Amino acid sequence: MGKVIGIDLGTTFSEVAVMEAGEPVVIPSAEGGHLIPSVVAMSKTGERLVGQIAKRQAIVNPENTIYSIKRFMGRKWGEPAGRELPVEEDAKRKAYKVTKAPNGDVRVAMGGKEYSPPEISAMILQKLKADAEAYLGEKVTEAVITVPAYFNDSQRQATKDAGKIAGLEVLRIINEPTAASLAYGLDKKKEETIAVYDLGGGTFDISVLELGEGTFQVKSTNGDTHLGGDDFDQRIMDWVCDEYKREQGIDLRQDKMALQRLKEAAEKAKTELSTVQQTDINLPFITADASGPKHLSMTLTRSRLEQLVMDLVEKTLEPCRQALADAEKTSAQIDEVVLVGGQTRMPLVQEKVKQFFGKEPHKGVNPDEVVAIGAAIQGGVLRGDVKDVLLLDVTPLTLGIETLGGVVTPLIPRNTTIPTSKSQVFSTATDSQPSVEIHVLQGERPMAADNRTLGRFMLDGILPAPRGVPQIEVSFDIDANGILSVKAHDKGTGKEQKITITASSGLSKEDVERMQREAQTYSAEDARRREEVELRNTADTLAYTAEKTLRDNKDKIPEDLHKEVEEKVGAVRSVLQGTDIEAVRRASQELSDAMQKVGQAVYQQQPPPGAEPPPGGGDDEGTVEGEFREV
Amino acid sequence: MPDEERPTGEEAEVDEVATLSQALAEEKERAESYLANWQRAQADFVNYKRRNEQERDEISRFANSRLMLALLPVLDDLERALDSVTPRLEDSSWVEGIRLIERKLRAGLEAQGLSQIEALGKEFDPNFHEAAGHSEGQEGIVAHELQKGYMLHDRVLRPSRVIVGNGEVSEE
Numbered sequence: 001m002g003k004v005i006g007i008d009l010g011t012t013f014s015e016v017a018v019m020e021a022g023e024p025v026v027i028p029s030a031e032g033g034h035l036i037p038s039v040v041a042m043s044k045t046g047e048r049l050v051g052q053i054a055k056r057q058a059i060v061n062p063e064n065t066i067y068s069i070k071r072f073m074g075r076k077w078g079e080p081a082g083r084e085l086p087v088e089e090d091a092k093r094k095a096y097k098v099t100k101a102p103n104g105d106v107r108v109a110m111g112g113k114e115y116s117p118p119e120i121s122a123m124i125l126q127k128l129k130a131d132a133e134a135y136l137g138e139k140v141t142e143a144v145i146t147v148p149a150y151f152n153d154s155q156r157q158a159t160k161d162a163g164k165i166a167g168l169e170v171l172r173i174i175n176e177p178t179a180a181s182l183a184y185g186l187d188k189k190k191e192e193t194i195a196v197y198d199l200g201g202g203t204f205d206i207s208v209l210e211l212g213e214g215t216f217q218v219k220s221t222n223g224d225t226h227l228g229g230d231d232f233d234q235r236i237m238d239w240v241c242d243e244y245k246r247e248q249g250i251d252l253r254q255d256k257m258a259l260q261r262l263k264e265a266a267e268k269a270k271t272e273l274s275t276v277q278q279t280d281i282n283l284p285f286i287t288a289d290a291s292g293p294k295h296l297s298m299t300l301t302r303s304r305l306e307q308l309v310m311d312l313v314e315k316t317l318e319p320c321r322q323a324l325a326d327a328e329k330t331s332a333q334i335d336e337v338v339l340v341g342g343q344t345r346m347p348l349v350q351e352k353v354k355q356f357f358g359k360e361p362h363k364g365v366n367p368d369e370v371v372a373i374g375a376a377i378q379g380g381v382l383r384g385d386v387k388d389v390l391l392l393d394v395t396p397l398t399l400g401i402e403t404l405g406g407v408v409t410p411l412i413p414r415n416t417t418i419p420t421s422k423s424q425v426f427s428t429a430t431d432s433q434p435s436v437e438i439h440v441l442q443g444e445r446p447m448a449a450d451n452r453t454l455g456r457f458m459l460d461g462i463l464p465a466p467r468g469v470p471q472i473e474v475s476f477d478i479d480a481n482g483i484l485s486v487k488a489h490d491k492g493t494g495k496e497q498k499i500t501i502t503a504s505s506g507l508s509k510e511d512v513e514r515m516q517r518e519a520q521t522y523s524a525e526d527a528r529r530r531e532e533v534e535l536r537n538t539a540d541t542l543a544y545t546a547e548k549t550l551r552d553n554k555d556k557i558p559e560d561l562h563k564e565v566e567e568k569v570g571a572v573r574s575v576l577q578g579t580d581i582e583a584v585r586r587a588s589q590e591l592s593d594a595m596q597k598v599g600q601a602v603y604q605q606q607p608p609p610g611a612e613p614p615p616g617g618g619d620d621e622g623t624v625e626g627e628f629r630e631v
Numbered sequence: 632m633p634d635e636e637r638p639t640g641e642e643a644e645v646d647e648v649a650t651l652s653q654a655l656a657e658e659k660e661r662a663e664s665y666l667a668n669w670q671r672a673q674a675d676f677v678n679y680k681r682r683n684e685q686e687r688d689e690i691s692r693f694a695n696s697r698l699m700l701a702l703l704p705v706l707d708d709l710e711r712a713l714d715s716v717t718p719r720l721e722d723s724s725w726v727e728g729i730r731l732i733e734r735k736l737r738a739g740l741e742a743q744g745l746s747q748i749e750a751l752g753k754e755f756d757p758n759f760h761e762a763a764g765h766s767e768g769q770e771g772i773v774a775h776e777l778q779k780g781y782m783l784h785d786r787v788l789r790p791s792r793v794i795v796g797n798g799e800v801s802e803e
Contacts, residue, residue, distance in 0.1 A: 257777060285712060
């Protein structure tokens with residue numbers, strides 16, 4: 001089975017999401033963005049347009065642009081009205097032709113042909129399918145599609161048919177409020193009563209669900225099919241126009257262009273006021289009159305906005321009361337409240353919902369995407385993703401070894417998914433060092449002494465060589481059970497040692513959290529200590545290489561320069577004995593400057609033919625010094 | 632097991648073979664399912680990697696799109712300002728300075744990949760234009776441009792907002 005996509009097939013916008021590496025991901029459309037307008041059109045040239053492109057030409061091609069087809073899915077002419085308007089009413093409000101099939105079904109006309117609502121929805125689904133396939137790089141043949149909780153059998157079947165026409169096997173049709181609950185993981189709880197408050201762009205829906213034994217049951221639904229974020233925008237526009245008329249005597253409502261700009265500005269202001277207390281509506285050259293250009297510049301505060309829309313928000317509470325009554329529940333009996341729809345981002349809405357239900361609503365998941373995400377989660381469950389034998393763990397803390405200066409060199413960072421393995425090549429700290437000690441550490445602090453020792457072992461038999469030359473490969477390997485084995489391998493001699501550590505996950509959750517917290521608290525201090533160690537290491541290496549350079553290029557270096565360098569090296573060595581880090585920094589700098597002069601001196605001379613070029617003073621690139629000093 | 636029912640040597644062997652065969656079949660099935668899951672995980676990983684690289688590419692090319700989109704209204708307003716210069720101020724050097732600033736802003740954005748979408752007089756194309764209404768004019772041709780549209784590299788950043796001709800042409 002390939003991936004099962006989750007589709008939120010909305011009245012005005014649709015979205016598709018899929019599970020990836022255990023997490024739901026909303027799939028971007030080919031045009032960019034996540035929301036695809038649920039609009040289908042046939043252009044004058046017979047080309048079929050779906051989504052954003054179709055929306056853009058809607059005004060100039062109204063008879064052949066089909067929108068809000070969801071209102072006609074699974075419905076018949078002459079049906080008694082349910083939550084929706086009767087078909088006759090709805091049809092009148094549409095710019096496209098809605099006709100009656102012989103059996104009473106709804107048909108819509110587009111490009112001179114008649115289509116059933118499932119056929120139109122299928123065009124939208126086809127686009128979502130294509131976008132998903134482009135994103136995933138594989139074929140998609142199965143989906144989970146969401147529908148409003150009040151959809152009847154015929155409406156659900158029509159949605160399934162639409163999927164089939166689009167080439168998708170619809171594994172399940174789930175209710176939108178159920179999908180939202182899944183997105184918040186509420187299905188993991190045992191017995192719950194959940195209220196889902198869905199305030200979108202044009203409609204409001206409230207549903208009361210009961211979760212029992214892993215299944216969701218819809219106890220009641222209610223709502224207002226003509227109440228949404230667009231009404232909020234309108235309130236702002238009305239206020240601006242009224243204020244402007246009062247102040248400037250000009251009625252912006254007469255100016256189509258101004259209204260368009262104002263509409264966008266109103267929406268933007270509304271969005272901004274969800275995070276700040278006030279915002280500017282700034283529209284230069286909004287219009288002109290006899291005296292010249294006119295500008296609009298107003299400040300809208302959050303409290304003013306709340307006054308403007310208070311009645312709209314309160315209008316949503318009556319359906320909530322009704323839904324509770326129909327479900328025979330009091331607000332106290334509601335265990336969880338879930339927010340869906342962009343308009344629920346508004347602090348006033350969240351506040352009112354909290355007051356009404358007496359509890360904090362769930363809102364962490366993007367309210368525009370929560371339904372698609374829930375559908376994707378359901379798709380993952382149906383595919384068997386969750387039931388896989390493989391439940392992967394992570395290492396809770398960073399694992400590494402101790403290196404020169406008592407610092408930790410990490411090999412496997414915390415929260416790496418296991419099984420995993422990592423190796424790195426290290427070297428010796430002193431000339432002719434015969435062995436290295438591998439000190440395995442666990443923890444987040446940069447200094448070895450502040451972390452937990454998991455184990456130690458030695459690898460000996462290293463051949464005499466200048467420091468930094470031997471290559472010791474250290475490998476960490478954690479298997480699926482969390483058992484860590486650490487191996488040290490001398491690439492020169494072929495000798496190997498290893499240990500196996502089972503206790504790496506023996507820490508309790510509190511221990512892990514404590515270690516992470518401590519790392520945070522001490523992070524500034526630790527960083528300073530680490531920097532000091534690194535400075536000292538660099539100074540030490542600098543002194544060593546300076547001496548080596550002096551030895552190797554004895555004849556090319558003038559006597560006084562040689563003496564100067566020797567002095568500087570001595571200075572570095574002596575400050576390293578002490579603890580004054582600034583002195584170390586200064587001495588290193590002076591030595592470094594002196595070495596520059598040596599380099600110049602050497603390169604100015606013609607090297608005799610066949611002589612080896614002077615060493616650049618660097619050790620093996622890419623190896624890290626190992627602190628394997630014998631104490 | 633009572634004596635008479637104890638299996639003979641041969642029967643015992645047959646039983647053992649049967650048990651082993653079954654165990655083998657079960658192990659084979661398990662091994663196959665492991666392999667399949669591993670392949671699936673590998674495939675997911677490869678796909679994810681590929682897409683990750685694509686996304687990184689895109690991010691570096693289009694990282695500026697949010698910023699540019701936020702700056703376009705400012706460019707629009709500057710244009711409006713310059714379009715409505717009164718005749719009296721037409722020659723003022725101050726206005727000239729503003730013109731230079733507008734040009735500079737535009738040049739700066741163009742250097743980052745912004746380009747204008749041609750709309751006026753062109754055939755209406757919803758891939759690049761957003762229709763705001765009809766008016767007199769040649770059918771299907773853009774008659775008025777209400778708001779300029781722009782591309783960022785090869786992608787539409789903001790479609791042109793236009794009025795499309797409906798085929799009616801007024802008599803002179």
